[in-house]
Amino acid sequence: MRRLARLVLAILREIGDENAYSRHLAAHGREHSREEWRRFSEERLAAKYARAKCC
């Protein structure tokens, strides 16, 4: 049950881009900050909303 809850949380974090942000911080060796989130989310969202959303 706990594993299932962890998995569901991981899926929600992936959909909410929180996992991608953690990966971004790890990949660039940076600390979380308002500016870092802003930089990440602008790049991420620009790519995300250039693609069609499904019907």
Add this chain to the structure above:
Amino acid sequence: MKFLGYVFWAAVAAGAAVCLGAIAILRGEHINSMWLVLAAACTYAIGYRFYAKFISARVMALNDKRATPAERLRNGHDFEPTNKWIVFGHHFAAIAGPGPLVGPVLAAQFGYLPGTLWIIIGAVLGGAVQDFVILFASMRRDGKSLGQMAREEIGKVGGFIALVTVLIIMVILLAVVALVVVNALRGSPWGTFTIAATMPIALFMGLYLRYLRPGKVLECSVIGCVLLIASIFGGQWVAESASWAPVFTLGAMALAIAVIVYGYLASVLPVWLFLAPRDYLSTFVKLGVVFMLAIGILFARPELQLPAFTRFTDGTGPIFAGKVFPFCFITIACGAISGFHSLISSGTTPKMIAKEWHAWPVGYGSMLLESFVAIMAMIAACVLQPGVYFAVNSPAGVVGATPAAATATISSWGFPVSPAEMSELARNVGEQTLFYRTGGAPSLALGMAHIFAKSGGGPAILGFWYHFAIMFEALFILTIIAAGTRVGRFMIEDLLGSATGVSRRGGWTGILITSAAIVAGWGYFLVQGVRDPLGGINSLWPLFGIANQLLAAIALCVATTIILKMHGARYMWITCVPLVWLVTVTFSAAWQKIFSPVPAIGFLAQAGKLSAGPQTAATATLIFNAHLDAVVCGILLLLVAVVLADSVRVWSGILRGTVEAEIHEAPFVPSQLRPEEL
């Protein structure tokens, strides 16, 4: 152990056969919705375990020793090896839109059987195969898009046509889903207030994520969900307020203009401020509601009130005109097979697959789950009394402009319903009227409210559940409108850029002009739908279904070409069979939509009938619109015919040996990914 496995799968196969047989054979009595659930679940299990595994092993030769693009091109952003169930959830959230919910509700006018069989069989043999093969092809080609693969495998023409087709689909899709929202909110202060409240909630979330708690998307979404629930209660208060109710009671045209303005603003506002937080919220709400609906159906196990077949299989349906073949198969696109999925399968997902065999659950499995959502929507529509279902979904132009006339017409079809019954139902859900609410969303909301109320709370909270369902549908439809308008804007910029050679995605002037162009495109069709005496859905939904299925035909052409290059003609049937079916269905539907002599079906006949009557400015517009719809339909047919002819040319060249069967896969690199990295 192996023997037990055989026994288990034999039992599942027998379960599928018995349940499918039961829903197909039982007549003249109400059947329980669990027959549909079990028929679908058992058939999906067989399709997943045997057919999809056969495709994985024999056709694709999936190999976990081969590094995927997620591993080879890992960059911490797009390319990242990810746990397969996380990719599954992510992919499912991306492919699940309003299509699998609305399409089955509309197709229920034929009865529950044709739509249900198409959803189950279409998904197992067509939709899931398309998604899976395109995901596989993109994964083997460094995550290339459908357009890029079409260019490489078929030719430049295919790639260009795929882009143009997507743009046309986008315009029609946005218009038709906007019309669904307009018809759901028309004359409903409760619904309109709730949806209006989602705008400041999204803005608050955008500011919260930017300035207050950067990066805390889940936390912010929980706050957003609480505010959404509060807005439903607020809507009830507004609807009961003598001074506020008139402010939020809007007609169809006023709502259409509001949606058009919303689409434009959402396209030009910074994405972090409005679109992104709204998208997070609507995705979470969507997943939550789908889960709740599944639990509700399992708990309530409602009986289906609609018959297996209705008299409208003959093409005289009030919701949309046309016979069960081909119109059932274009009305339900997402849920059975959807061309749009091929864009997602060749988008983010292939860049996250860690091991090749993960494409099996992600590509094939996600589509089966989407198909199950469509089954749930079908159940939600069919639990309504048939008279109520048709009273809600039929336009005034077909059943009569007064409640008495409408109920008399519907009762004469053999589906008894009375004005008093409809008034009481409207009162129970907090609406002034439920007549003429075409588009599927209100009847789906009624069905969902019925199931939720039966699962807990009873009729006393029917109004809350109805408006909860309306909020859920409108929330993510409006998010699709916002995102789609933005994407359409980029597509126009790309097309203009490639035509003029001038760099795309320019400054503010370019953004404002291209946003206006795309909004004008779908806004025109939306207004056309609002003015249509037959309710708009009759014209627009088939047009959207045809466009979406034609995109699926392009995707299947690409998939067939790739399979042909890999194995010769041996396994071509896997994608060719659904392709032949889709081409037959869409071409015959498109042909009928243009040339049928029945005015309710054929655009040209409709224009001819209008031309023969008294001429006013409004009639002239309706005639122009009918001609425009015919032209759009014709263009789509022509575009796909070109791709099909181009593909057949390539296939015949490969089979005769005159065209080189060059496979454009990335070279084999051994995987070094360790399990702990996932």
